[in-house]
């Protein structure tokens with residue numbers, strides 16, 4: 335193990351190796367060499383990541399096995415629920431460490447991929463927080479991930495700029511910027527361009543490790559007011575996964591020589607099993623927590639996934655599964671109650687609407703939907719919420735500020751004790767609504783176009799005036815799979831058509847024709863639409879549901895450079 339102090343200075347051990355990365359023992363890089371990437375992938379930074387991986391790999395494997403075991407139980411008919419063994423954690427009075435002053439006010443948070451121009455725009459957007467995303471909004475190609483690390487380093491050091499040559503516009507940071515949170519990938523995704531002891535590294539440890547290593551010092555000085563760095567943690571299913579993150583944080587703090595509790599993280603509650611573990615997750619992270627967030631889109635995806643073997647719990651059309659469905663409202667209410675009882679932020683989620691530039695009437699209608707959604711959140715007791723686009727920030731800020739007045743959050747003022755009575759049944763209640771041919775078509779059209787964008791390096795896209803990312807695309811995929819698997823009757827159009835493979839095949843052909851008409855023949859040919867259609871169709875029709883759309887698709891974007899990318903000195 336290299337002492338952490340040696341990491342901090344540009345060290346003499348970071349030898350110039352020409353066109354190859356300088357690697358510690360047991361680490362191999364199979365991604366393309368780039369001189370900028372080499373500054374991120376320094377020997378000492380890689381050593382830090384490798385040490386995290388070595389210390390935690392068995393815990394990660396165990397947690398992965400537990401996920402499989404839980405899936406088997408749900409597939410055999412068990413319903414997720416509160417764990418009697420951890421009742422004492424839910425019932426006892428305890429609180430998380432106090433919220434750091436730098437992030438007490440999080441009323442509007444903007445999110446976006448770690449792309450250079452977007453990072454600058456997001457930090458300048460007027461939002462209180464910017465969540466820079468290696469996850470739902472990013473296609474994890476080697477190029478995107480490593481450029482993302484370069485961009486974040488420059489953002490934290492405040493040297494980031496971007497020259498849009500086509501528009502001759504230079505982007506720079508304002509004096510006042512949003513506070514930066516970083517969201518690493520979920521536990522399930524490998525980083526197949528970095529091998530540690532012969533195995534692909536765990537994606538989130540690479541994202542966390544490289545970012546923390548290069549930025550913790552500057553971050554604490556420039557924006558954390560002595561705390562930080564700050565993170566969002568996605569897609570957890572159980573508190574044992576939060577415990578692994580807590581170990582990661584403690585280890586990083588120890589090695590960096592910073593106080594325990596410096597690193598803070600907000601956990602997304604975006605899987606159905608995790609809603610029954612909210613106290614337990616906060617408890618594991620009680621020294622490092624700044625709250626929970628309603629990751630509503632992955633949560634809906636997870637509802638389908640968890641109940642993949644329960645034909646009595648089929649979803650209605652995707653557009654009908656909103657926050658006013660009883661199970662969604664119950665989840666948000668219980669999350670608020672749990673967070674405020676434990677002294678941390680209860681963050682709202684993402685409304686999918688984005689500005690519609692060429693149609694003022696439609697734009698106003700979209701904005702009104704966002705306002706309504708945000709008003710519901712702030713009235714329920716959320717302390718802040720997410721915006722997908724800078725154009726939405728003034729309206730959302732106004733809703734939260736009008737409702738919260740001078741308060742920076744509602745942690746101590748809105749307790750929601752009424753939500754203590756919510757039951758497992760409330761949290762699992764079947765969503766209501768119809769299923770329609772339009773729903774099947776929309777899922778198909780959106781799923782294919784999103785995947786085509788993802789395969790070519792773009793992880794969040796505007797489609798039909800809505801933001802689409804990995805989480806929303808997952809809903810389209812699993813909903814089609816579920817409807818096909820159980821041959822549901824489309825009762826929403828009065829036609830009573832059953833979803834069969836033949837019908838779905840026809841829908842795919844027709845929707846591909848529609849996509850061609852919309853994007854043009856040229857773009858269709860140049861893009862990855864046919865490949866995307868193949869992957870999406872296979873995943874919708876496979877007898878056993880794939881765990882993640884992006885796991886299969888990831889293999890298509892891994893590009894190994896066996897020669898000249900790495901060297902062992």
Ligand SMILES: CC(=O)SCCNC(=O)CCNC(=O)[C@H](O)C(C)(C)COP(=O)(O)OP(=O)(O)OC[C@H]1O[C@@H](n2cnc3c(N)ncnc32)[C@H](O)[C@@H]1OP(=O)(O)O
Pocket residue numbers: 444445446447451452453455456467470471631632684688689721722723724794795796800801802803805806
């Ligand atoms: C389910 C979840 O996990 S939600 C969280 C993950 N998802 C996300 O973070 C999605 C974030 N949003 C986005 O990626 C984008 O807003 C999109 C793809 C939906 C739409 O993007 P675009 O089509 O480029 O929007 P549009 O053309 O209106 O952009 C106008 C300007 O706003 C900027 N912009 C748009 N969204 C963002 C954003 N989220 N952050 C920073 N800047 C943004 C654009 O870069 C552009 O800047 P410019 O005028 O300087 O060139």
Ligand SMILES: O=CC(=O)O
Pocket residue numbers: 470602604628629630631632633683684805
């Ligand atoms: O990550 C957020 C979500 O809604 O999913």
Ligand SMILES: [Mg+2]
Pocket residue numbers: 470568602604629631632805
């Ligand atoms: Mg998500």
